[in-house]
Amino acid sequence: MKGKFITFEGIDGAGKSSHVEWLAEWLRGQGKTVLVTREPGGTELGEKLRTLLLNDPMHLETETLLMFAARREHLAKLIEPALARGEWVVCDRFSDATYAYQGGGRGLDRSKFLTLEHWVHAHVQPDLTLLFDLPLDVARERIALASRVLDRFEQERAEFHERVRLAYLERAHGNPSRIRVVDANNSLDNIRKTLEQIVSTNCL
Numbered sequence: 394m395k396g397k398f399i400t401f402e403g404i405d406g407a408g409k410s411s412h413v414e415w416l417a418e419w420l421r422g423q424g425k426t427v428l429v430t431r432e433p434g435g436t437e438l439g440e441k442l443r444t445l446l447l448n449d450p451m452h453l454e455t456e457t458l459l460m461f462a463a464r465r466e467h468l469a470k471l472i473e474p475a476l477a478r479g480e481w482v483v484c485d486r487f488s489d490a491t492y493a494y495q496g497g498g499r500g501l502d503r504s505k506f507l508t509l510e511h512w513v514h515a516h517v518q519p520d521l522t523l524l525f526d527l528p529l530d531v532a533r534e535r536i537a538l539a540s541r542v543l544d545r546f547e548q549e550r551a552e553f554h555e556r557v558r559l560a561y562l563e564r565a566h567g568n569p570s571r572i573r574v575v576d577a578n579n580s581l582d583n584i585r586k587t588l589e590q591i592v593s594t595n596c597l
């Protein structure tokens with residue numbers, strides 16, 4: 394049987410990375426073989442593109458094309474073979490991030506996004522997307538507390554991140570059966586209970 398493809402989305406600092414490994418372990422406890430990966434990245438080439446994307450200033454369309462180039466490689470080398478083997482794939486970000494960051498945040502024309510999405514993965518969509526949603530000031534506070542080095546996206550102004558958040562919510566509104574909005578302004582334990590419930594109901 395084909396495995397399931399689960400993606401995590403949300404603004405920076407929403408708490409995705411704190412749950413990706415946890416969900417994978419929980420699924421392993423349910424007898425699944427799970428591959429954990431991320432975007433941009435996941436493959437050797439994709440990780441090189443990630444370094445460029447997170448650090449080097451570039452034209453918006455270059456940025457978008459590189460996101461999708463990394464994604465093409467990721468699908469071909471890792472995601473599709475794993476799903477075909479019956480494994481589950483848990484991925485920290487996927488195309489909804491391009492919709493939200495390049496589309497919502499930077500203003501990329503939506504038809505260009507849709508063209509690339511159709512070209513690169515018309516045949517593959519996540520079975521389930523967990524959208525971590527929380528107010529921007531809470532996310533910013535968490536990032537400040539973690540005192541991590543900020544990448545090119547995290548350095549963007551508050552208005553950029555507000556637009557990203559709204560674009561994510563709009564995308565969720567348009568895809569209610571795939572994208573589940575998780576209230577991320579909550580304790581780790583409560584979020585984990587919510588994730589268990591959503592994944593059990595939708596995927597198991």
Ligand SMILES: Nc1ncnc2c1ncn2[C@@H]1O[C@H](COP(=O)(O)OP(=O)(O)O)[C@@H](O)[C@H]1O
Pocket residue numbers: 403404405406407408409410411412535536538539577578579580581584
């Ligand atoms: N529910 C939560 N409550 C409080 N702090 C959290 C919560 N989830 C994550 N954090 C902290 O917030 C910071 C950002 O979380 P992270 O998982 O790296 O977010 P993301 O991957 O979405 O950018 C980390 O320092 C993490 O420990």
Ligand SMILES: Cc1cn([C@H]2C[C@H](O)[C@@H](COP(=O)(O)OP(=O)(O)O)O2)c(=O)[nH]c1=O
Pocket residue numbers: 405406410431432433447460485486487488490491492494495544546547
């Ligand atoms: C996948 C993807 C990520 N991004 C951005 C969002 C994030 O700010 C950045 C890296 O994502 P992420 O791995 O979440 O960063 P971190 O590990 O520091 O939390 O890339 C896009 O702008 N478009 C995309 O399509």
